[in-house]
Amino acid sequence: MSNNDKQKLAGKVAVVTGGSRGIGAAIAKRLAADGASVAVTYSKGADAATSVVKAIASTGGKAIAIQADAADADAVKAAVEKAVATLGRLDVLVNNAGTAIPKQFEEATLEEMDRVIDINVRGVFVATQAALKHMRDGGRIIMIGSSVGERVLAPGLVPYAATKGAVKIFTQALAREVGSRGITVNNVQPGPIDTELNPATGDWATPQKAATALNRYGHVEEIAAMVAFVAGPEASFITGANLTVDGGTNA
Numbered sequence: 001m002s003n004n005d006k007q008k009l010a011g012k013v014a015v016v017t018g019g020s021r022g023i024g025a026a027i028a029k030r031l032a033a034d035g036a037s038v039a040v041t042y043s044k045g046a047d048a049a050t051s052v053v054k055a056i057a058s059t060g061g062k063a064i065a066i067q068a069d070a071a072d073a074d075a076v077k078a079a080v081e082k083a084v085a086t087l088g089r090l091d092v093l094v095n096n097a098g099t100a101i102p103k104q105f106e107e108a109t110l111e112e113m114d115r116v117i118d119i120n121v122r123g124v125f126v127a128t129q130a131a132l133k134h135m136r137d138g139g140r141i142i143m144i145g146s147s148v149g150e151r152v153l154a155p156g157l158v159p160y161a162a163t164k165g166a167v168k169i170f171t172q173a174l175a176r177e178v179g180s181r182g183i184t185v186n187n188v189q190p191g192p193i194d195t196e197l198n199p200a201t202g203d204w205a206t207p208q209k210a211a212t213a214l215n216r217y218g219h220v221e222e223i224a225a226m227v228a229f230v231a232g233p234e235a236s237f238i239t240g241a242n243l244t245v246d247g248g249t250n251a
């Protein structure tokens with residue numbers, strides 16, 4: 001990759017929710033490598049968030065970490081405001097924070113279902129509204145949905161899959177409202193990616209790996225690469241799209 005390609009987000013500012021670990025941390029590092037200043041949010045992992053900020057700074061990039069539970073609307077709004085106040089503008093929002101509570105649907109409690117909805121859907125609505133207040137024309141809103149938002153191959157993920165289906169149609173609907181500002185809205189749908197949420201080893205991993213065409217889990221960098229492409233200038237005509245990066249799981 002030439003130096004020019006690496007800096008395709010030079011001068012841009014990105015907010016990545018849930019950027020302290022896993023897919024979000026890889027996205028933050030990749031957007032920073034492409035030249036963006038990045039604000040990451042987290043809920044509990046202050047040390048992990050600090051290490052992402054330090055890793056970005058050590059390669060000459062600029063990043064800040066902001067504590068904001070995605071289920072707390074006021075905290076999410078304040079985080080977006082702080083990112084804009086500190087980094088000066090907003091060009092890219094990556095709605096990555098998300099969680100799953102795997103179990104049989106009939107055993108899921110109301111509290112568990114509320115938690116999954118509050119983080120995966122309500123948190124996305126709130127962060128997106130807050131970001132749109134500041135987003136420059138030509139901005140990018142990118143969701144991290146899931147391949148299970150389109151096709152579900154295993155039991156145990158009913159409320160989670162429903163939230164990711166909601167994220168998918170939210171993306172499509174919002175694309176229609178903000179297109180006049182040149183803002184694109186897209187939904188990156190990972191398949192099984194090796195993170196703390198979905199480790200590539202153990203009983204739960206075996207059927208997920210077998211369901212891919214490539215017979216392996218994906219790496220966080222493979223999702224970050226798609227997000228970086230969608231965030232960049234070459235993706236200017238892609239909007240309202242669901243971009244599945246799942247090793248062929250849904251093929």
Ligand code: NDP
Pocket residue numbers: 017018019020021022023024025041042043044045046068069070071096097098099100119144145146147189190191192193194195196197198
């Ligand atoms: P991880 O659990 O590994 O990391 C989650 C990240 O989000 C952490 O930085 C965590 O920070 C943060 N986070 C969690 N809850 C909250 C919250 N309430 N408020 C703010 N931040 C929060 O998850 P992944 O990286 O695996 O998943 C990231 C996204 O990708 C999610 O939306 C998930 O649904 C989606 N996805 C993942 C797949 C996979 O196989 N891994 C497949 C398909 C989609 P902290 O520690 O501080 O809470």
